[in-house]
Amino acid sequence: MCGIVGYIGGQAATPILIDGLTQLEYRGYDSAGIAVLGPSGARRVRSVGRVRDLEAALPKRLAGKAGIGHTRWATHGAPSEANAHPQADGAERIFVVHNGIIDNARSLREALQADGVQLTSDTDTEAIAHLVAAAEEDTLEQAVLATVGRLTGTFALAVMDTEHPDRIVVARNGSPLILGVGDHEMFVASDVSAVVRHTSQVVHLDDGECATVTAGGFHLFTAEAETVGRSATTVEMTAAELELGNHEHFMLKEILEQPQSLERMLTGRLDDRFATARLDGLNLDPQAMRRFKRVKILGCGSAYYMGQLGASVIEELARIPADAEPASEFRYRNPIIEPDTLYVAVSQSGETADTAFAVQEVKRKGGTIVGLVNVVGSTIAREVDGGLYLHAGPEVSVASTKANTHMAVGFVLMALALGRVRDLSITDGARIVRALKELPRQIGEIVADGAKIAEAAQLLAQAPSLFFIGRVRGYPTAREGAQKFKEISYRHAEAYQTSELKHGPLALISPELPTVAVIPDDELLDRNIGALHEISARGGDIVAITHDTVEVDTRLKITVPKSEPELDPILLMIPTQLLAYHAALALGENIDKPRNLAKSVTVE
Ligand code: G6P
Numbered sequence: 001m002c003g004i005v006g007y008i009g010g011q012a013a014t015p016i017l018i019d020g021l022t023q024l025e026y027r028g029y030d031s032a033g034i035a036v037l038g039p040s041g042a043r044r045v046r047s048v049g050r051v052r053d054l055e056a057a058l059p060k061r062l063a064g065k066a067g068i069g070h071t072r073w074a075t076h077g078a079p080s081e082a083n084a085h086p087q088a089d090g091a092e093r094i095f096v097v098h099n100g101i102i103d104n105a106r107s108l109r110e111a112l113q114a115d116g117v118q119l120t121s122d123t124d125t126e127a128i129a130h131l132v133a134a135a136e137e138d139t140l141e142q143a144v145l146a147t148v149g150r151l152t153g154t155f156a157l158a159v160m161d162t163e164h165p166d167r168i169v170v171a172r173n174g175s176p177l178i179l180g181v182g183d184h185e186m187f188v189a190s191d192v193s194a195v196v197r198h199t200s201q202v203v204h205l206d207d208g209e210c211a212t213v214t215a216g217g218f219h220l221f222t223a224e225a226e227t228v229g230r231s232a233t234t235v236e237m238t239a240a241e242l243e244l245g246n247h248e249h250f251m252l253k254e255i256l257e258q259p260q261s262l263e264r265m266l267t268g269r270l271d272d273r274f275a276t277a278r279l280d281g282l283n284l285d286p287q288a289m290r291r292f293k294r295v296k297i298l299g300c301g302s303a304y305y306m307g308q309l310g311a312s313v314i315e316e317l318a319r320i321p322a323d324a325e326p327a328s329e330f331r332y333r334n335p336i337i338e339p340d341t342l343y344v345a346v347s348q349s350g351e352t353a354d355t356a357f358a359v360q361e362v363k364r365k366g367g368t369i370v371g372l373v374n375v376v377g378s379t380i381a382r383e384v385d386g387g388l389y390l391h392a393g394p395e396v397s398v399a400s401t402k403a404n405t406h407m408a409v410g411f412v413l414m415a416l417a418l419g420r421v422r423d424l425s426i427t428d429g430a431r432i433v434r435a436l437k438e439l440p441r442q443i444g445e446i447v448a449d450g451a452k453i454a455e456a457a458q459l460l461a462q463a464p465s466l467f468f469i470g471r472v473r474g475y476p477t478a479r480e481g482a483q484k485f486k487e488i489s490y491r492h493a494e495a496y497q498t499s500e501l502k503h504g505p506l507a508l509i510s511p512e513l514p515t516v517a518v519i520p521d522d523e524l525l526d527r528n529i530g531a532l533h534e535i536s537a538r539g540g541d542i543v544a545i546t547h548d549t550v551e552v553d554t555r556l557k558i559t560v561p562k563s564e565p566e567l568d569p570i571l572l573m574i575p576t577q578l579l580a581y582h583a584a585l586a587l588g589e590n591i592d593k594p595r596n597l598a599k600s601v602t603v604e
Helices: 013-027 051-057 105-114 124-134 140-148 250-256 258-266 286-291 302-318 353-364 379-383 402-420 426-448 451-461 474-489 498-503 525-537 568-586
Strands: 003-008 031-038 041-048 066-072 094-099 155-161 168-173 178-181 186-189 201-204 209-214 217-222 294-299 322-326 341-347 368-373 386-389 465-470 492-497 515-519 542-546 556-559
Touching: 003 013, 003 094, 003 155, 003 168, 003 209, 013 031, 013 051, 013 066, 013 186, 031 051, 041 051, 066 094, 066 155, 094 124, 105 124, 124 140, 124 155, 140 155, 140 168, 140 209, 168 186, 178 217, 186 209, 250 258, 250 568, 258 402, 258 426, 294 302, 294 353, 294 402, 302 322, 302 341, 302 402, 302 474, 302 568, 341 353, 341 402, 353 368, 353 379, 368 379, 368 402, 386 402, 402 426, 402 568, 426 568, 451 542, 451 556, 451 568, 465 474, 465 498, 465 568, 474 492, 474 515, 474 568, 492 498, 498 525, 515 525, 515 568, 525 542, 542 568
Parallel strands: 294 322, 294 341, 341 368, 368 386, 465 492, 465 515, 515 542, 542 556
Antiparallel strands: 003 066, 003 186, 031 041, 031 066, 094 155, 155 168, 168 209, 178 186, 178 201, 209 217
């Protein structure tokens, strides 16, 4: 979704802004723009389409050592040059870039129009520029504070004033914003990836905070104009991790990275002596862990499916009733928050608005919520009572792969820790610890041998519609497989419990509708095979994702190494990532940036 970048210092601002916007492209957007403050005043350039279209529209000389830029995901008004940011007041004195949604935009716009202001866009952001320009306060900071006091909704703002060219003033409420601290230069961004090429020192703003950013540093303050003391922290991410390297797509790069990234995630977290997981970040001692009678997992999209997988592992290993719910639904149904339920928010970005609001809902009602989050220092990571960082490294492809695998493994660690303070025996704990240690190597084996999977993907890509089926442990894997497939190949893919086929979906089975069947070699094998016979009998092609030991008579059989039954769904998921990738590749789709989707959905 929308991205913000800002720069002030000794270098030319334009290339830094363009580079920052390029780094933010993965979030999804439909138009982009920059405004640069130079010796001869401010200059603004905006364009519909990609950042490279904006770059092509730039004049030869766009000098200036301060500027702000934006990638926009249309909310108020269609994608158009007039609606792209930066927005400005009529005199082009104040320039504003904004992420989030201003709920009272309509009344603010009407009030401005009643005062004779000519609005040139349909955006909520334009109102902000006019309000700052019209504010009678002495300083830009005071004008911004007075303006944000009139806004309801969510925002991350960066404001530039031609009358105060030495500063950018920023404000945050509900949308992420960070400052990058350089050597006699400062950066502003909605996401660390826009600044890591320049600095590893970042400051995260909290909701309700503002900052003045100058070439010499920053001053953080609250809505009441009280100074906030906060120093920069060092980010782990490196610029190299955001490069494609020798890969054609980030999605493939991220799939192939999984053995190493998982190895890193597990380091120091497995305790051989007590056959458990060390998760100090959860901030839960054994007594606290024993107190919970239920686990409720909240996430969106793939994170929700991984939550389902996690709930199943937690029930199996810890024998605590557990379930997952889309955070987007949970927040709106006035949920009952129970004191003896452990709530878990799961998110790659840590910025998904629906998940962040669900966290706030749990906290407001006094519940305990921990996070499984990838992005360090993100909104959700900072709001939860404790958590477990996924350490997957940056994920650029919109279709999440390695972060999903890390989520699943994170839930196994959590299940192990919860189980070992309850009835999970040391023998069973040791069995899971051993299996976890093997996972990176086993995933390495699957991704190293993608030929069979690519062949299956070619077959599936021909079909306009397909099923993914799995049951009990295998069902979340099937759901995530279908999600990935439809996200990037634009083929209709639907997941069903294998057991439910005969209760309806079987009516659709025909030679035109193939099925991807997730079939672990477990106690349900015979029943799964029975369902495959029913599909074959109706002429449906089957691609089985299974184990070597399973004998199935299907069009194609993709096998994965065997783990423990509780972990098998994780390994069975890896081929579904590659299936989606190769199908989209065969169909010539834009794999890393699928249409209509954003990597991080920071608005409702
Ligand atoms: C968006 C993305 C999905 C992702 C979901 C949750 O909808 O398009 O791919 O699974 O957000 O994202 P999160 O960052 O919270 O894991």
